[in-house]
Amino acid sequence: MHLTLPDPLHLSLAVSGEKLFVTYLLQADVEREALEKAKDICLEQTVEFPDDLVPPGSLRDTIIGKIVDFGKKDDTTWFAQISFAFETFGNDLLQMLNVIFGNISIKPGIKVIDIALPESFAGRIRGPRFGVEGIRKLVGVEHRPLICTALKPMGLSAEQLAEQAYRFARGGIDLIKDDHGLADQPFAPFTKRVRLCSEAVRRANEETGRNCLYLPNITCSADRIRERAHFAKECGVGGLLISTLLTGFDSMRMLADSDELQLPIMAHPAFSGAFVTSKANGISHGLFYGLFMRLFGADMSVYPNFGGRFSFSVDECRGIAEFCRRPLGALKAIFPTPGGGMTTDKASIMLDVYGRDFVLLIGGGLHRHSPDIEANARYFVQMLENL
Amino acid sequence: MHLTLPDPLHLSLAVSGEKLFVTYLLQADVEREALEKAKDICLEQTVEFPDDLVPPGSLRDTIIGKIVDFGKKDDTTWFAQISFAFETFGNDLLQMLNVIFGNISIKPGIKVIDIALPESFAGRIRGPRFGVEGIRKLVGVEHRPLICTALKPMGLSAEQLAEQAYRFARGGIDLIKDDHGLADQPFAPFTKRVRLCSEAVRRANEETGRNCLYLPNITCSADRIRERAHFAKECGVGGLLISTLLTGFDSMRMLADSDELQLPIMAHPAFSGAFVTSKANGISHGLFYGLFMRLFGADMSVYPNFGGRFSFSVDECRGIAEFCRRPLGALKAIFPTPGGGMTTDKASIMLDVYGRDFVLLIGGGLHRHSPDIEANARYFVQMLENL
Numbered sequence: 001m002h003l004t005l006p007d008p009l010h011l012s013l014a015v016s017g018e019k020l021f022v023t024y025l026l027q028a029d030v031e032r033e034a035l036e037k038a039k040d041i042c043l044e045q046t047v048e049f050p051d052d053l054v055p056p057g058s059l060r061d062t063i064i065g066k067i068v069d070f071g072k073k074d075d076t077t078w079f080a081q082i083s084f085a086f087e088t089f090g091n092d093l094l095q096m097l098n099v100i101f102g103n104i105s106i107k108p109g110i111k112v113i114d115i116a117l118p119e120s121f122a123g124r125i126r127g128p129r130f131g132v133e134g135i136r137k138l139v140g141v142e143h144r145p146l147i148c149t150a151l152k153p154m155g156l157s158a159e160q161l162a163e164q165a166y167r168f169a170r171g172g173i174d175l176i177k178d179d180h181g182l183a184d185q186p187f188a189p190f191t192k193r194v195r196l197c198s199e200a201v202r203r204a205n206e207e208t209g210r211n212c213l214y215l216p217n218i219t220c221s222a223d224r225i226r227e228r229a230h231f232a233k234e235c236g237v238g239g240l241l242i243s244t245l246l247t248g249f250d251s252m253r254m255l256a257d258s259d260e261l262q263l264p265i266m267a268h269p270a271f272s273g274a275f276v277t278s279k280a281n282g283i284s285h286g287l288f289y290g291l292f293m294r295l296f297g298a299d300m301s302v303y304p305n306f307g308g309r310f311s312f313s314v315d316e317c318r319g320i321a322e323f324c325r326r327p328l329g330a331l332k333a334i335f336p337t338p339g340g341g342m343t344t345d346k347a348s349i350m351l352d353v354y355g356r357d358f359v360l361l362i363g364g365g366l367h368r369h370s371p372d373i374e375a376n377a378r379y380f381v382q383m384l385e386n387l
Numbered sequence: 388m389h390l391t392l393p394d395p396l397h398l399s400l401a402v403s404g405e406k407l408f409v410t411y412l413l414q415a416d417v418e419r420e421a422l423e424k425a426k427d428i429c430l431e432q433t434v435e436f437p438d439d440l441v442p443p444g445s446l447r448d449t450i451i452g453k454i455v456d457f458g459k460k461d462d463t464t465w466f467a468q469i470s471f472a473f474e475t476f477g478n479d480l481l482q483m484l485n486v487i488f489g490n491i492s493i494k495p496g497i498k499v500i501d502i503a504l505p506e507s508f509a510g511r512i513r514g515p516r517f518g519v520e521g522i523r524k525l526v527g528v529e530h531r532p533l534i535c536t537a538l539k540p541m542g543l544s545a546e547q548l549a550e551q552a553y554r555f556a557r558g559g560i561d562l563i564k565d566d567h568g569l570a571d572q573p574f575a576p577f578t579k580r581v582r583l584c585s586e587a588v589r590r591a592n593e594e595t596g597r598n599c600l601y602l603p604n605i606t607c608s609a610d611r612i613r614e615r616a617h618f619a620k621e622c623g624v625g626g627l628l629i630s631t632l633l634t635g636f637d638s639m640r641m642l643a644d645s646d647e648l649q650l651p652i653m654a655h656p657a658f659s660g661a662f663v664t665s666k667a668n669g670i671s672h673g674l675f676y677g678l679f680m681r682l683f684g685a686d687m688s689v690y691p692n693f694g695g696r697f698s699f700s701v702d703e704c705r706g707i708a709e710f711c712r713r714p715l716g717a718l719k720a721i722f723p724t725p726g727g728g729m730t731t732d733k734a735s736i737m738l739d740v741y742g743r744d745f746v747l748l749i750g751g752g753l754h755r756h757s758p759d760i761e762a763n764a765r766y767f768v769q770m771l772e773n774l
Contacts, residue, residue, distance in 0.1 A: 006563020045538030048566055050751045053539065063542035087572055088541065094608060097569040099656050102567065102630070105660030106690075106697050153434030154475065157452035178490065179435055185474055185480040221481060222609070222637040243489070246481045249617045250609040270485050273492030274661045274669040282661040287572065303493075310493050364437045 001296075002047070018118035019083040020253070021068065022100050026078045027109030027280045034078035036068050037110065041080070046088055063088060069140050079113075088119050093125065093295060094250055101283060113284040115291070122329030126257055126301045131265045131332025131358050132325075135299055138264065139174045139211055144384045145351070146359045148175035148300075148337065149366050150225075151182065151197065158188040162196035162374065168366070169204030169212040171377020173210070175300075175359065176201060177241045178217035180268045191231060198235040213238025215266050218255075219246050228264070229255050239264035239299075245272040249296045256297025266337065267298035276316075287315040290323020290336070300335040300359050308340020314353060321354050335359045351387050360384065392414075392756065399663070405505035406470040408455065410488050413465045414496030414667045421465035424497065425454050425636065427730065428467070428474045431490050433475055450475060466500075472504050474641060480512065480682060488670060499669040509716030511645055515686045517651045518719025519712075519744050522686055525625070526561045526598055531745045531771045532738070535562035535751050536567065536655075536686075538584065541570055545575040549583035551760065552627070555753070556591030556599040558764020562687075562746065564628045565604035567655040568727040578618060585622040599623025602653050605642075606633050616650070617640050626651035626686075641685025654685035663703075672703040675709020677723070687722040689745050692737070695727020701740060709740050722746045737772050747771065 024041060028034035039051070042065035054197040060103060062085050069081035089095040101112050108345055109217040128134075136142050149168055151161045157378050161182075168176050176197075194216045201214040218240050225247060229240055242252045244267045256265045269289065275282045276289075283292070285303070293301040301324060304310030306317045325333040336354055339361030349360065363381060369376040411428060415421035426438070429452035434441055441447050449472050456468035476482040488499050515521075521528055535557055538548045552563050563584075571577040581603045588601040605615040607629050612634060616627055629639045631654045643652045656676065662669045663676075670679070672690070680688040688711060691697030693704045704725060712720040723741055726748030737745065749767060756763040 046568065048537075048541065048568060048750065049540045050755070053751055059542040061541065063540070087574065088568070090570065090572050092570050092607060094606060094630075095568075098568060098570075098606070098630065098633055102633075102657035103660075105658050106656060106664070107660065108664050108698050119631070150435075153436045153446065153450070155434065155446040181433065181435060181475070181482075181485060183477065183479050183485075185477050187474065219481060222635065222641040243481075243485060246485055246489075246635070246637075247611065248633070248638055250633075251635055251638075254609040257518060269493060270489035271491075271492050273494065277493070277495050277668045278661070279663045281664045290569065293478055305529070311495050364440055367440055368437070 018086040018120055018123075020080055020086065020089070020096065020099065020118060021083050021116040022112060023079060023081045023112040023114040025073065027076055027082060028078060029076065031072065031078065034080070035070065038070060038080035038082065039135070040142070041065060041082055041110065042102050043068065044107075045099050046084065046167055048103065052125050086121065091121070091124055093253065094120065097249065097292075105282075107344045109280050111280060111282055111284065114287060117328065119329060122331060125295060125329070125331065126297070127294055127331040128265070128297055128334050129256055129262065130299045131334055132308070133332065135264055135335060139213060141174055144387065145354070145356055146174040146335070147381055147384055148177060148359050148361045149173050150177050150179045150361070152179035152363065154179060154181045154185070155187055156195045158193040161188055161193055162200040163196045164202050166200035166212060167374040168377050169201045170208060171374040172210065172381040173212060173377050175213045175215060175238070175266075177215040179268060180217055180219070180241065180243055180270050182217050183220065183372055190228065194232050194235050198237050201238070202236060211238075213264065215239040215241045215264070216364070217241040219243040219268075222247070222251065223253055229258070229261055233261050233263060237263065239266060239267055241266045243268040243270040243363060244293065244296070244298070246270060249292065252298065253296040265297055266292045266300040266302060268302050284319060285312060286323040287318030290320045291326070294331065294334045296325060298334060300337045302337045302339055302361060303336030305340040307346065310340065318353055321358065325357070333357070337361050339363065348387055405473040405488065405507055407473065407476070407483065407508075408468055408503040409499060410466060410468050410501040412460065412498040412500055413467060414463055414581070415465055416463065418459065418465065421467070422457065425457060425467035425469065426451060428469055428491050428497070429454065430605075431494075432486050435469065435490065444453050453529050465618045478508070478511055480640065484636065484679075496667050498667060498671065499674060501674060504715065506716060509718060512682060512716070512718065514681055515609055515652070515683070515684055516643055516649065516720040517686045518721050521721070522651055522722060526600060528561055530743070531774065532741070534559040534768055534771055535564060535746050535748045536560050537564050537566040537748070537750050539566035540749065541566060541568045541572070542574055545583045547582040548575055548580055549587040552584045552601060553587035553591050554761040555764050556588045557595060558761040559595070559597065559768040560599060560764050562600045562602060562625070562653075564602040564653060567604055567606070567628065567630055569604050570607065577615065581619050581622050581624065585624050585718055589623060593766060597710070598625075600651065602626040602628045603650070604628040604630070605637070606630040606655075609634070609638065612638055612642070616648055619696065620648050620650060624650065626653060627734060628653045628655055629724070630655040630657040631680065631683070631685070633657060636679070639685060640683040651686045652684055653687040653689060654680045655689050671706060672699060673706030677707045678713070680717065681711060681721050685721060688725040689724045689748060692725030692727040694733065696728065705740055706744065717756040719743070724748050726750065734770055735774055
């Protein structure tokens, strides 16, 4: 039985023939089950209609996803590459996420591991405004990984955080971000914190002749985020820190795209872990922290480094770096920004895994090394210079 | 060794004594490991600093989370209730999500299952504007579950979708939403679709004397979502459909709070599945689809019903309904809105599980029952009347 419609179904879609290709891993006991899952994705992500209700003709031919590749990976895992017509999402990046992993995010045993975008679509996305090259130019460091630290802990006053920022900048740190938990708490209110920390870093820059960037955390409600970004810009900040899964992907994209702001964006992974923690469900580390963050305008994507207090593997981290750089239209390459317990030994392993184009995010270690955080900063910058 | 600061650490926080209580399930092989995880949450979600770097005194006493309850659940699962000072998030709902499950979302084996809010905080959240009572008043149905359907499939023209809406409204459907995949595609552009479907439902309402609500999908980029909502309002829509995880939680809250819009909000779960699919990680179904959606202003929260083409259990669905209704300050109770393959048998089980206050979301079944979708709508409304 087919769909009953007021008029005979005559769709005359101007279909470009351009497709989005998405690769899924499918958990199943037998091949037939995996193939059913793949077919289900084709329907669920487009017409959201049982197969027997979809009429023949152009709707079936154009709108429903198509399996273009399918095979076995291991005993319980298959892969399927599915193509979706460009017209299912148009120029809408959020709707593209919806086509890739909307309803099927709720079905168990489906993991998205790769996508290939229509050339025409990739060409219309601005993506990161600065990228690796732009950020390197801003901080004036071309030859080594960059180093970033966070103002912390939550609970300090704006004055205390600003003094910390001053010392880190004096010590040669390239990028100083707010700890992502600093919001607008009474002990260090947003406007006061951003004003004092910007001033502190500017003062240090005047003294050192360098250009350390301060990135305040502007994560906040949807109706105030633009205002906070503009306030930060007026204070002379060097960029913005955004917890992308808290604000929503597109709030980050909106700020990255703003010609009035023109500020580097650092994406923070808070609240995002559920997307990647399962082997069977969700989205691969590379696609999520690499390509998705990049498509939505991040110049730097923060995530926990392998071997730290979180549990990302070396391969997962390598995957992130690959997706940060993979050639894609005119989209700029961005900085993987791994954080977590840092030692000299570890830094050289990181150089093997990431190459020179990464931002080393260092927190506790910079406080622990000695009581003098300015000296500690110098020590770690020197460590990177010597790699 | 303790944190080195420019001045001796004299925090003088005006701490209210009010706390947020969060309950976590922790996967571990032995109790010591579970307790370490609980202690780690206390630090990671606040100071984000190793324990030995946090100085004694008021920062330690007030900012760091505190374990208030801890115990064993089964062989590999423990629970911990942790309290966080109100001051760690202030009046900021997103920052509250960050304190609840920011960085630790990335650590394996941690699942959030419950929260208790400070009274004063709950009192400052508007939450859902209409809730169960308000929506029932709008549609004029007090005695039975409401029935909602979706305009589909993607690929139909705006005219075809409007004709479908007209017939459903004529047949007595209470709420008609866009399929969540309808965005601004060339075959049914947003403005044309919303204008035609609003008109169609208004015409049907004039004929039936009822007040069927049409809810267009306004999920889109951060800089256009307000504009779309206002356009929809001008067209006379009955509410808004939002894919909350695509737009971000707070975009939904912003629209729910808008005194100019004053429209019911239906939250769609697209892209959210990763939060709930794992037993060991993420957020419980009830907390996520029930309370979180409600705190951020949804009047109706869509999710897949038990026994349908997704895999939620009866208990998980019951959990959602409980969190939709749990008394919490002045926060209105909202409609659990389960969707998925519907039969008469199933409807009476749903009545047992949910009580009368739910919205039955029905899609394919309404098209499949017979070729006359208006008659099909009557049939299903009657089925609900007879429960």
